[in-house]
Amino acid sequence: MENLANLWLSSGANQMTIGQFSMMVVCLGLLFLAIRKNFEPLLLVPIGFGGILANIPGANLALPAVEAAMYSGDAGVLAQLSQALGLAGFESMESLKVALENAPAAAAERAAQVAADAGFSNGMLYNFYNVAIASGVAPLVIFMGVGAMTDFGPLLANPRTLFLGAAAQFGIFATVLGAVGMSAMGIMDFSIADAAAIGIIGGADGPTAIYVSSLLAPDLLGAIAVAAYSYMALVPLIQPPIMRALTTEQERRIEMVQLRHVSKSEKIVFPLVLLILVALFLPDAAPLLGMFCFGNLMRECGVVSRLSDTAQNALINITTIFLGLSVGSKLAADKFLDPKTLGILALGIVAFAIGTAAGVLMAKLLNMVSKNKVNPLIGSAGVSAVPMAARVSNKLGLEANPHNFLLMHAMGPNVAGVIGSAVAAGVMITMVRAMGG
Amino acid sequence: MENLANLWLSSGANQMTIGQFSMMVVCLGLLFLAIRKNFEPLLLVPIGFGGILANIPGANLALPAVEAAMYSGDAGVLAQLSQALGLAGFESMESLKVALENAPAAAAERAAQVAADAGFSNGMLYNFYNVAIASGVAPLVIFMGVGAMTDFGPLLANPRTLFLGAAAQFGIFATVLGAVGMSAMGIMDFSIADAAAIGIIGGADGPTAIYVSSLLAPDLLGAIAVAAYSYMALVPLIQPPIMRALTTEQERRIEMVQLRHVSKSEKIVFPLVLLILVALFLPDAAPLLGMFCFGNLMRECGVVSRLSDTAQNALINITTIFLGLSVGSKLAADKFLDPKTLGILALGIVAFAIGTAAGVLMAKLLNMVSKNKVNPLIGSAGVSAVPMAARVSNKLGLEANPHNFLLMHAMGPNVAGVIGSAVAAGVMITMVRAMGG
Amino acid sequence: MENLANLWLSSGANQMTIGQFSMMVVCLGLLFLAIRKNFEPLLLVPIGFGGILANIPGANLALPAVEAAMYSGDAGVLAQLSQALGLAGFESMESLKVALENAPAAAAERAAQVAADAGFSNGMLYNFYNVAIASGVAPLVIFMGVGAMTDFGPLLANPRTLFLGAAAQFGIFATVLGAVGMSAMGIMDFSIADAAAIGIIGGADGPTAIYVSSLLAPDLLGAIAVAAYSYMALVPLIQPPIMRALTTEQERRIEMVQLRHVSKSEKIVFPLVLLILVALFLPDAAPLLGMFCFGNLMRECGVVSRLSDTAQNALINITTIFLGLSVGSKLAADKFLDPKTLGILALGIVAFAIGTAAGVLMAKLLNMVSKNKVNPLIGSAGVSAVPMAARVSNKLGLEANPHNFLLMHAMGPNVAGVIGSAVAAGVMITMVRAMGG
Amino acid sequence: MQQGLDITLFGMGIVFTFLLLLVICTTVMSRVMTRFFPEAEPAAAPSPASAGQSTVGNARLRKIIEEAIKQHRNRPK
Amino acid sequence: MQQGLDITLFGMGIVFTFLLLLVICTTVMSRVMTRFFPEAEPAAAPSPASAGQSTVGNARLRKIIEEAIKQHRNRPK
Amino acid sequence: MQQGLDITLFGMGIVFTFLLLLVICTTVMSRVMTRFFPEAEPAAAPSPASAGQSTVGNARLRKIIEEAIKQHRNRPK
């Protein structure tokens, strides 16, 4: 009977908190959106599923051994942990948590050894997170794969569209200002590093957002990734009203001249040019843009198609599976159910809206100073969200003028947006570090 | 000349023990069975090859740096190791080994540092084992791939067959009882954790057996994995006599009604239902069944076929290669050549036989209480061993009645057996931990 | 304004050294050779790109956290590092570097903890190097893939060609002698371990060279890998003059008898025979030749084509990407721009030339003692560089006699050369270790 | 020995109870799905156009294709 | 707040400056490549031989092949 | 210098000895296999049925298929 009681005590139904239950419902909602509504399913299916796993009570799948020992260890273990972390003795869970968070590396290792000796081990999802995200490798490998899938032809045919990709990053920076403002007004409590990580949602680029928040605000990573991918899926709903409001019927009808042919050698040299500029001026963007350029060079150089194929298929797929589950591990109730999450969701959509508007307005500005007119509808594609945003531009173009195929023209700002947000990420990391964030 | 002497001293022919020689012969035998007799070759080829590598004298491929230092280090290294492990000084190899096994994490790390300073490094297979199995990741990833290959249609069309998958797990528990009994009688010396790990052989499911024994009885992992895969390959020999003995000709002729059509949505929702039940009642089964359900959801949801393809191909193949070599590392003579191995082999086949019988008898019981008759031959498929056991059911059905195609009907209990043994694994882990095993 | 100044101070254009600039030009040159001249592009594209990344000033992509802390940390961090490494206090960068290089494992870990506490983390390429090369796994996995791509049929049909593969390894050993001689004469400063690692360039086998130098001379790995792959690409230029000089027109015209049919079972058993010989006599070659034989067994046994396919495609491609980037990390200016690199480049080409000559001469020797004549042109294929060297033999054969197709005959010594250099690698590792290198 | 008996009895009991729960939930789920989310119509065959005419020819073509794929994959790229 | 303003102003400025530099370098690069390394002739179509005759038949064939590939990949090997 | 000579002499010696052993073992193995496990008959060609009729057509078909596969793989799924 004792055994049965043990099983019941260790079962989830007995231990589940309201928070965990709510998060399971939220994750089932994410799965529904991904599967039924086709919301970025490649990421949201693993994220949603990982979120359910992370909230299974008693399984501790998302916890390191030390935290598992804190929650499930007996008095002796707690006393040893406290001692390892430099406390006089175990006082309260709260003080132990604080001590663990602020522990120097040597103390943290002593605590890990105590947990190991007491028979605790890292949860599966925690291991995935550590290997895939904390090391930074998964977002970088995905970015390499994205590079290997990206055709810079339309951008090279019309380099001016890079300005659209630059302008759309205003969403990022405006959001940082917003987040800092909310903190100044006392509504939220975002540090400058948090604000920077939240802003990157406006870059509309999943791997960049995950990479930046893993560096600057790991605790907010779950909410930031979910916001980024959800809003990317919502691009066809968010962007059109803004685009219509900021353009006249006349402007939306503008037909653009056909793009010139771009030679193979230009395409080969371009990633190297970009890499060298990054090397010269933005070393903190080197991991992201370096891997991106590497993927693109493998694609275009034509002599390593084996590697390019693998980067676009097996490797990016494997990485996506583990990245998704790892992001899901950050949907554990005690971290996700926080007023900050609401703030992040609110700021994220503002970021998208401002980015879209800035892209469109920039296109109109370009038209004032240049004789080759661009259709301002392609400005919104500067937020990235490849290729969804470009398709939205195309759709609105066709509505205004049935012979106006903007897709190829919009791909230029669209891939420029990827570069733009990676550049913004590098700037942000540099500045936040300089501020001691 | 000194060099030549060194080379000869370090050569395998000089150092080889009889045990290592015997294990090489055993591993060549495994390779022969795998290649010539088609015994689960996907696993037994890497396992057998890994076993040969693990037994190369002097190469220390399966040893951690510390053990390599113990076997090949000079007196100074041995003294330092003894000190690091808290001994007064080096007394005997045996006492050093015991000290290493029982060392707390901090002492083990000091010993590893001594070994590193003396120039020793971990063997290749030891590294593979650590990354693939000790972390738990390889069996889980393979289980995800199996989930992505599994069609739950036949099970959903006839959910009663889950009882057949449950009954067949009796083989697992009866074997635990047998192992504990052998220990009680003094024939063997199995702890309760050992007994639980051995029992899982009866689950006829490789990744589950490896996962459980990596947690509960890592020393027995080699023997357990070899037994599990060998007996799975022997299913067409082990099961038929039992099935014939327990059924009448009349029963074997029973034709079953055609399975109803199962909708796509049912198939999508089923893995989520299973996951939620696991979350509520069996958190210790969450890693195994969670990954399995995740694989199956990727397969059925239809929106992430890229990921599902990769989980079924590149990812599972890569993992299988390293899992197999890692299991092979546990075939080193000093661990495998132990009376326990014989006990494990004997108990394993008993487990298979009892599981088969329990499945068949459960089917007969179901026929007593229900009007839709099931052919008791499909009961044996409940041990899992997908799809071999289902094919055996089909073959015996055709023998009795040439129009009786049982394959699809047997797939229900067959996949139920996979769920059943993962559930049994979760129960076992929970109970053994509660017993302080 | 302070921010702007910070950004400029942290930018690459400000910090770049002449060395880094030169290395970037060198790496662009490697990319040019790879892409335009088709110089082993599968390796040289990732290596060249990784080299550029490693030389981005301020990004520290190729540095461990400790070294990043040394270069970018403030006085406090330097003092703590000095203390952790057992120095009285910070004196000079040079003494700190020396202390770090010679630090025992425990001190190195304390230093790493200081760096972590100061907020430094390992660079991306450093992590890749650690996981892929320092662990030894990447060259071994590539060797497994090469094994899975290798057909030993021509070798089995004419086992004598193994002697050609043996003779061509003379290039390796002559180079060791050369390197030691240069040191004895005071021209260079190569240790015996360095000399052994440099010699392996003459094996004309990339993974073997990388594996050996990761063990014996990690600091020279970049130069050795670049030399090995560059000279392999130059085989069609290096070998023909030597081959012509050492053979008469008459000899080059020799037609060889058609190769006998080799049965499937012979092909299956051969890797096992090789493995057992390695196990008996050369345990230090076991990792390399073990993985090679494993790949070949998977290929030939016919029952694990899933695994063989993956080893030849997804797995080898993924590994190649990370291996290449990791090798590139060793092209950082401060390590690569060293007089030693010039010595390595010079010795490497001599090694190739001597190996080629030895193979040709051995073929002529074989002709003296045997009645089945071999065309001495196939001797040069013994250096490996599969399949380039065999094609060179074929081309020169056709020049001398338009009906003389030597390709298949040259594949025998070609794959024998792979075995030969792996054997030489094992011998070298054993002997250098015995010499305390 | 007691522990072994405990594990066997409780273990088997829990496995059965769990799978019983799963049978119930699955059955309920199937009913709910069939009633509230009926499928448009179980599509007769995945590729009706190509199925009718020449299955033998298709089989041969598929064989050729599969071999081509195999060769394509195995080639020493 | 000051920090937020700093990041916004400098950040946006640097993004624009960087992309302006990229526009300039790209344009220069394109000019250089087009002038000094002109392409032989943009190849009209990747496979001219097979393109002419029966694109419809080819499309159908391709579809069959793709399905074969898909089945080939999805089969539980 | 002595060490270098040692490595060269012993090294070359061991490489030759090892490969000599391998030659011997391989030759013995081949004899044994050929005598005791003779192959049924070296199959003339892997696919005799399809080889006879229209190799040219097959070659063209294979080419098309390979290209289809290539496109299939390269498509930005």
Ligand code: NA
């Ligand atoms: Na963007």
Ligand code: NA
């Ligand atoms: Na089972």
Ligand code: NA
């Ligand atoms: Na070689």
